[in-house]
Amino acid sequence: MNTERSVVTWADVAREAGVSQAAVSRAFTPGASIAPDTRERIIAAASRLGYRPNPLARSLMRGRSNIVGVGVGDLANPFFVQTLQLLSDTLDGASLRLMLFPVEGDGGAEPSISEILHYRIDALVLLSVSPSSTLTEECRKARVPVILYNRTNQAHDASSVVGNNETGARAIAAHLLAGGHQRMAFLSGTPGSSTNAEREAGFIGYLAEQGSGAPLRDCGHYDFDAAMAATRRLLLRKDRPDAIFCANDTMAIAAINVARHELGLDVGREISIAGYDNVPMAAWPIFSLTSFSQPAEQMVAETLRLIHALRGDPEQHENVVTEGRLLIRTSTRPARFRQVNR
Known part of the structure; x- marks a missing residue:
């Protein structure tokens, strides 16, 4: 006996509610023009059938996935754990989603190019990973901007956000x-x-x-x-x-x-x-x-700004340098004499 449940589509909901597929689309699009009673009928029909809209499919129809790929190799480093949390929260606030691509480490194997491009991500952020020329070239051809976080490169074929x-x-x-x-x-x-x-x-x-x-x-x-x-x-x-x-x-x-x-x-x-x-x-x-x-929060904010800017023109690279500050604690000796000018 086949117990697999078939996927419910817009067409199924349209038939159940007695409306067109275009009306179903409008019912699940915030701000779209549709009569309130029609929308209620469609939502009720969707609920009976167990229909859930596919945000990825709908975003791809608009030409964007709203997914940002993030490649990271050193999750043992608390700085990158903190950065990932900030990135996740910041992207979520901008209605973007984070997709993690593990990397073996700086200088090691980078994320699979075919896997990255298969998901049609809007941008690729690499956390302290130096990309190969092949990766940056394939992303350029696919118009996927690459942003290096806490790294720069000499080729100037990617944007970067670093501290000073x-x-x-x-x-x-x-x-x-x-x-x-x-x-x-x-x-x-x-x-x-x-x-x-x-x-x-x-x-x-x-x-x-x-x-x-x-x-x-x-x-x-x-x-x-x-x-x-x-x-x-x-x-x-x-x-x-x-x-x-x-x-x-x-x-x-x-x-x-x-x-x-x-x-x-x-x-x-x-x-x-x-x-x-x-x-x-x-x-x-x-x-x-x-x-x-x-300044991790500022670096993440600059990364988000670059994502928005580069989605319009992925080849307008920008290198952002953020300023930090020295925090003196007890693991070092206090000054014994006047500090010389830098």
Whole structure:
């Protein structure tokens, strides 16, 4: 016995209510002109049949899906979890829907091009993922705008929304110098990523301008376990650093765990550790992490603005830079002398 239930269509509702299919369409279109009693008859017929309008099909008939694809690879990073929540809420408020496309990681496999284009999304937002030239070219042909979030690229074939990474890194360098630190280290993120390159350049550049030596360096790949291993290598050196700037908060929290719980160091006195992003955990008393805050709400708002603008002309690329601020907490020493001008 076949127990499958057939899909109820507009035609079924029209026959049940004794009206045209056009009338059914108007009945389910907000603001459309239709007599109240006719609308009530159609809604009642739809209810009896169990009909539910298909918003995707209707939006495609208008030429847009109202779906924004979002590619993200690092859901272990609280900054991107926060961003996804903000994006979901912001898009919902604009009557847009978010469709998540998992990515293996920055530099790894990106979302399937055929899968992305199959859904006829209105835009593709990539969270800290650098797209291949093939992806951007196929999206260009399909007139699907690509927006890089927390990344830039050299090809200028996509729009981007980023924080002012170099300014933030310079502010952290100034703060650590003001705390009297002499031997600093930079714990880098993913090699080749634009955010990491800008933060490293800002940090090293400011130290050089102030006559400070080049910092020690190790790589944590924006990963908690890798950052713990890198911190151990740095802190077990004979010339171990007295301050570490980590390229994001996930790595900074890992560094605090190693310094405090494995090596017994007094974080904020014997060693200073600073991060970047100001994820919610940074403010927890157990970490009290000094961090440069990226304005996630503003970055998401700018992303929505770009989505609306690019749906009209997907090739009018724009690169948006947002400003953050340094939040000083107890994971770093307070200034011991007047901070020099930046």
